[in-house]
Amino acid sequence: MRKIVGIYASPREDGNSRVICDAVLDGAMGLSTNMIEVFHLNKLNAARGCQNCERCKDLGRCVLMDDISLVLESIRDADSLVVSIPVFFGHAAAQYRILEDRMYSFLDRGLSSTIPSGKKVAIVVTYDRNDGSAASVMNDLSEFYRHLGFEIVGNILYCCYGRRDTASTDNEVLSLGRSVGHRL
Ligand SMILES: Cc1cc2nc3c(=O)[nH]c(=O)nc-3n(C[C@H](O)[C@H](O)[C@H](O)COP(=O)(O)O)c2cc1C
Incomplete structure (x- = not known):
């Protein structure tokens, strides 16, 4: 059984990024009895930013104990990851x-990854305006996960054109999401 972690970043529970992320997870479930764990980042009660204390370089894990710690541990254990993120102000x-x-x-002191290699990730980015910032966000995310040692199995860059519910009736993106999910 493979463990697949879904991470929703939008504050909107029925938002476009959520709908596409669900399609990816649906595709992942279609093939086997994968175990799925999801995190709604907006619902976490305690989520502190990195303190730059460097204790992780000695301990091998973040010293903070809050809701983000649970997400970090889950990612460390996961076989595959789906992150679904809206663009806010570029x-x-x-x-x-x-x-x-x-x-x-x-990351260790030399900024090399310390998490087990061989994990897969699908990245979903939703946005409204074609000004290039969403593509740049996708590019940065892809670089980041590659650096951590993930294999990227799908990048879904989805423009909503200002419609809050467009993905739920867009069969093309839903079907793309499911096919990306099959690769996780
Ligand atoms: C605070 C805020 C800032 C935003 N900034 C941008 C932006 O810079 N570029 C863009 O293309 N869309 C921007 N958007 C639009 C969202 O990226 C878009 O509506 C996205 O689909 C929202 O995802 P959701 O439907 O999953 O909530 C912004 C939306 C909000 C609420």
Whole structure:
């Protein structure tokens, strides 16, 4: 049984990034009895940013004990990951940025990854405006996960054109999501 972790960063529970992430997880479940664990970053009560204390370089894990610690441990144990993130003001939404900074604890002093290799990741980025910032967010996320040793099995960059529910009726992106999920 493979463990697949889904990470929703949008504050909107029925948002476009959530719907696409669910399609990916659906695809992942279609093939086998994979175990799925999901985290709604917006619902975490205690989520502190990286303190740059460097204790993780001695301990091999983040010293902070909050809800983000649970997400970090789950990612460390996972076989595959789906991250689904809206673009806010040209960047990944803050709910996700806190988690990403805390993944500093996955790096050693030389900034090499300390988490087991061979994990897979699917990355979903949703946005409204074609000004290039979403592509840049996707590019940065891809670089980051590659650096951590993940194999990227799918990048879904989805423009919502200002519609809050467009993904739920877009069969093309839902089917793409399921096919990416099959690769996890
Ligand atoms: C605070 C805020 C800032 C945003 N900034 C951008 C932006 O810079 N570029 C963009 O293309 N879309 C931007 N958007 C639109 C969202 O990225 C888009 O609606 C996305 O689909 C939301 O994801 P969701 O439906 O999963 O909640 C912004 C939305 C909000 C609420």
